[in-house]
Amino acid sequence: MPATPRTLLEKIWDSHLVCAPTGEQPILYIDRHLVHEVTSAQAFEGLRVAGRRVRQPAATFATPDHNVPTTDRRLPIADPISKQQIDTLRNNCREFGVRLFDLDNADQGIVHVIGPELGITQPGMTIVCGDSHTATHGAMGALAFGIGTSEVEHVLATQTLRQSKPHSLEVRVDGELFPGVTAKDMVLFMIGRLSTEGGTGYVIEYTGSCVRSLSMEERMTVCNMSIEAGARAGMIAPDSVTYDYLRGRDFSPRDFDRAVAQWEKLPGDPGCTFDRVEVYRGADVVPQVTWGTNPAQVVGIDAEVPAPENFGDSSDRDSGLRALEYMGLKSGTKIVDIPIDRVFIGSCTNGRIEDLRAAASVVQGYRVAARVHAMVVPGSGRVKRQAEQEGLDRVFTAAGFEWREAGCSMCLGMNPDTLAPGERCASTSNRNFEGRQGKGGRTHLVSPAMAAAAAVTGHFVDIRGWRYC
Amino acid sequence: MQPFVTHTGLVAPLDRANVDTDQIIPKQFLKRIERTGFGQFLFFDWRFLDDGSSNPDFELNRPEYAGASILLARRNFGCGSSREHAPWALADYGFRVVIAPTFADIFFSNCFQNGMLPIRLAEEDVDELFRRVATASEAGCEPYKLHVDLIACTVVDEAGFMRTFSIDPFRRTCLLEGLDNIALTLQHMDHIIAWEAAHADVV
Numbered sequence: 001m002p003a004t005p006r007t008l009l010e011k012i013w014d015s016h017l018v019c020a021p022t023g024e025q026p027i028l029y030i031d032r033h034l035v036h037e038v039t040s041a042q043a044f045e046g047l048r049v050a051g052r053r054v055r056q057p058a059a060t061f062a063t064p065d066h067n068v069p070t071t072d073r074r075l076p077i078a079d080p081i082s083k084q085q086i087d088t089l090r091n092n093c094r095e096f097g098v099r100l101f102d103l104d105n106a107d108q109g110i111v112h113v114i115g116p117e118l119g120i121t122q123p124g125m126t127i128v129c130g131d132s133h134t135a136t137h138g139a140m141g142a143l144a145f146g147i148g149t150s151e152v153e154h155v156l157a158t159q160t161l162r163q164s165k166p167h168s169l170e171v172r173v174d175g176e177l178f179p180g181v182t183a184k185d186m187v188l189f190m191i192g193r194l195s196t197e198g199g200t201g202y203v204i205e206y207t208g209s210c211v212r213s214l215s216m217e218e219r220m221t222v223c224n225m226s227i228e229a230g231a232r233a234g235m236i237a238p239d240s241v242t243y244d245y246l247r248g249r250d251f252s253p254r255d256f257d258r259a260v261a262q263w264e265k266l267p268g269d270p271g272c273t274f275d276r277v278e279v280y281r282g283a284d285v286v287p288q289v290t291w292g293t294n295p296a297q298v299v300g301i302d303a304e305v306p307a308p309e310n311f312g313d314s315s316d317r318d319s320g321l322r323a324l325e326y327m328g329l330k331s332g333t334k335i336v337d338i339p340i341d342r343v344f345i346g347s348c349t350n351g352r353i354e355d356l357r358a359a360a361s362v363v364q365g366y367r368v369a370a371r372v373h374a375m376v377v378p379g380s381g382r383v384k385r386q387a388e389q390e391g392l393d394r395v396f397t398a399a400g401f402e403w404r405e406a407g408c409s410m411c412l413g414m415n416p417d418t419l420a421p422g423e424r425c426a427s428t429s430n431r432n433f434e435g436r437q438g439k440g441g442r443t444h445l446v447s448p449a450m451a452a453a454a455a456v457t458g459h460f461v462d463i464r465g466w467r468y469c
Numbered sequence: 470m471q472p473f474v475t476h477t478g479l480v481a482p483l484d485r486a487n488v489d490t491d492q493i494i495p496k497q498f499l500k501r502i503e504r505t506g507f508g509q510f511l512f513f514d515w516r517f518l519d520d521g522s523s524n525p526d527f528e529l530n531r532p533e534y535a536g537a538s539i540l541l542a543r544r545n546f547g548c549g550s551s552r553e554h555a556p557w558a559l560a561d562y563g564f565r566v567v568i569a570p571t572f573a574d575i576f577f578s579n580c581f582q583n584g585m586l587p588i589r590l591a592e593e594d595v596d597e598l599f600r601r602v603a604t605a606s607e608a609g610c611e612p613y614k615l616h617v618d619l620i621a622c623t624v625v626d627e628a629g630f631m632r633t634f635s636i637d638p639f640r641r642t643c644l645l646e647g648l649d650n651i652a653l654t655l656q657h658m659d660h661i662i663a664w665e666a667a668h669a670d671v672v
Contacts, residue, residue: 019660025639027657029664039552041502052651067500081500088502132551132575146575148553149504150582150650158654160661164637196487197545200574230548232574294487294548315486315544322485412550414496421519433491433549435514 005269008237009168009203012143012266016126018160025162031125033155034111035062035098037089038414039130043153044092054096055159061120062093063101065110066414070377070404073103082415096156109380109406112136112348116220117382119249123238123263128155133348133430134233135226139219140246141238141266143203146227169202169231170274173210175282180464182358183218184350184428184447186210187225188288190280192298199231202276205268206236210282216245217354224349225430228295237267287463289335290432290445292323297432299335301450301462307331326434327442328422336460338444342425343374343455344437345401345448347411350428351379353386355448359428360392362452365469368400369458375402375417377409401455413438426454471584472647476565477616478538481529482602488542489549490576494558507554508561533606539615541598542569546587547576556583566617568624570595581640584647586617588624588634601626619645 006014013028020026033056040062047053054060067082069075077083086103093100101108107118112133115121123141128134130152137144147161155161171190204226206219214222219236226234243260246252253259286300297320299306308320308331324331329338345351345359356378368374376396378384384406387393393403410417411429419425419441428451432443446454449463498510515527523530529537540559546569547555556579559567565585570592572580580587590598598615605613616625619641625631643650654661 018664019657021657023639023642024653025637027654027660029661029668038499042504042553045502050651079500085500085502130551130553132549146551148551148556148575148579148582150553150579154651154654157651158658158661159665160654162639162650162654196548197571197573200545200571227549230545230573294489319486412491412496414499431489431491431549433489435495436491439495439514 005272007168007268007272007274008141008205008235008266009143010272012124012126013165015124025164027160028126028163029160030128030155031059032120032127033060034115034127034129034134035060035152036066036111036129036131037064037085038066039149040092040152041085041088042149043156044096046153047096047156052157054098054156057097057099059159060098060156061101061115062089062098063108063111063114064089064103066408066412068103068407069415070407070409070417073405078416106381106385109383110348110351110408112224113351113379113383116140117249117380119246119252122246122252122259123242124266128161132227133224135231136220136224136348138223138226138233138235139216140242141235141263143233143235145233166203166232167201167275169199169204170277171204171206172208172277172279173206173282174208174279175210176213177210177282177285178464180449180466181285181287182447182449183214183221185285185288186282187222188290188295188298188445189285191225191229191295192288193280194229194278194296196228196294196296197230199226199229202231204229204231204234205274206234211236212239215354216241217352220352221349225295228430238263287447287450289450289460291327291329291335292320293326293432293434294319295430295432295445297323298445301335301460303335305329305331305333305335336462339424339459340372340426340444340454341423342419343372343451344377344410344425344427344429345375345451346377346379346409347429348379348408349430350448351377351383353383355428356383356387356392357390359448359452360395361468362449362463362466363399363401363456364395366399366456368455371458372455374400374455375404375410377404377417378406380406399456410437412436426451426460470582470647470649473565473584473586473619473644475616475618475620476538477614478565479534479536479612480539480541480598480602480615481534481537482541482599483528484543484599486543487545487548490547490552490555491549493547493555494552499552499554504557505561507558508563511558511562533612536563538563539566539568539617540564541595541602542567543595544570546572548573551575553579553582556580556585560585568595568598581644582650584644586619586644588617590624590632590634594632597630601628601630
């Protein structure tokens with residue numbers, strides 16, 4: 001009898017199941033554990049108190065990213081508490097034998113940018129990190145998800161995690177995207193339809209011709225934001241795009257062809273089924289702009305700020321009205337008429353080289369509007385160097401953008417890069433929560449090209465009509 | 470970990486959906502390297518005005534909810550970031566139970582690691598609890614209390630409200646006995662070693 005067809009998720013789950021003791025949650029083996037400074041200190045301290053060690057230091061990789069200054073790295077960190085947290089990570093890595101890409105390391109960067117670009121992230125792996133945007137790594141065909149600090153400690157001590165098997169959700173996007181419409185728009189569009197909790201309890205696998213046609217970096221943008229729809233993980237089956245991306249990277253398998261032969265067995269079998277399926281058309285996606293305080297409060301660039309009082313659901317109505325008040329917006333205002341004060345291009349969602357190229361091509365030949373303060377924060381040291389080799393930094397600085405060092409920066413404003421109360425920002429990051437970029441700050445999530453165009457004009461514009469110089 | 474068996478406590482309502490972990494504990498307070506002391510920063514941007522004084526419009530600041538240990542919330546509570554600082558802040562403030570129609574996955578898991586019980590009740594039951602809290606508050610009656618029993622898996626008040634809730638049996642056992650998850654997993658070390666041996670080319 002032929003074996004039951006299995007999905008990508010089921011194959012990775014089955015191959016990593018250590019044991020499922022009766023009456024207990026199953027124990028799943030973890031191949032790669034990524035660590036940063038904000039969610040690890042208490043976990044290492046727990047190990048120390050219990051006299052435990054890191055079970056697989058070679059499978060554990062650390063970098064400081066959330067707190068790091070994006071200004072001159074030769075200067076000391078001004079904030080003593082940030083400095084203490086980064087020093088603590090450094091000391092913990094030394095004590096427990098964990099590899100650290102420290103601030104002075106050329107490969108330091110946002111943990112979800114450096115994992116893939118160093119080849120640490122590979123198809124078929126289980127990958128965790130004390131960060132909800134760990135879903136990013138699912139773009140390589142891995143099962144990758146965020147965990148809390150107690151679970152970080154559990155993985156450090158045992159190299160495993162207690163997990164109940166998640167449900168599977170296929171999000172199929174057919175057809176293709178129109179020019180000017182990006183992976184960011186695709187995922188914001190999807191979140192707008194699924195809602196912020198539509199994916200709760202599920203792992204999303206993105207399928208369909210529109211997804212297959214995306215580059216590796218675009219796939220990362222899509223998987224990155226799975227959590228904004230409530231899904232702990234998003235994944236895309238590996239294919240030649242994945243293998244071409246990984247070939248020759250620092251931590252890629254030495255016998256690469258043998259690895260590819262294994263990876264080729266990962267995509268779902270013909271006839272495999274998901275617990276739930278949602279289907280969208282690439283052609284329905286227009287450039288997206290969020291208007292509210294969660295990523296599902298989103299509309300197309302050609303729309304107006306909606307009237308939440310007309311929403312059918314009472315929770316959506318209440319949170320919509322509250323969001324408009326916080327955002328200082330009125331129903332019926334055209335999105336293209338919303339003026340902006342700040343622009344942030346960067347983050348684990350859109351801080352990669354293709355994102356910077358897209359933004360630079362929009363900016364080329366223009367100046368940042370007088371009212372706007374704009375900055376570009378590369379996702380990693382490598383992205384920064386690559387961009388400088390291509391001259392993108394000069395395009396940005398000539399236009400009036402600030403060009404910074406790598407880190408999470410204004411995506412969450414744990415470092416000095418924050419919005420002032422009332423400031424309105426076009427941001428390529430992933431969350432528009434109240435106060436996310438600074439108390440009282442107003443965040444609109446957009447693609448890199450849309451953010452760049454907003455910087456030039458001082459308000460949102462439809463990038464599909466942009467005149468490139 | 471502190472075991473959780475039964476708990477009786479005052480209920481505080483937080484009548485808004487999609488409360489994200491950035492609201493529960495804003496990022497500027499994530500720089501501490503301890504697990505303790507986060508309660509003073511819970512819901513900071515909602516709880517305090519710009520001058521540092523208490524915001525009288527925020528639900529938890531109302532005198533009738535002082536000393537609350539059960540938080541009544543709306544859909545998708547705890548969405549967003551994986552920061553365990555969120556349950557740490559709730560627990561340090563004094564909450565031991567959060568009741569909502571739905572929770573975000575990572576927050577939900579994090580609660581169990583900290584002796585805190587997140588309870589999912591049907592939306593109409595949560596609506597009913599919000600009504601009962603409001604009625605008690607408006608009538609100036611005794612503050613509204615609930616009794617939570619993790620052995621029977623029930624939520625009960627003194628005026629006839631009684632609902633059962635479902636919970637993963639393993640998580641229930643861990644909470645009831647205050648078990649150390651890591652110690653529990655280490656009991657299966659022979660399986661972990663065997664898995665690693667069988668996958669030596671990957672590990």
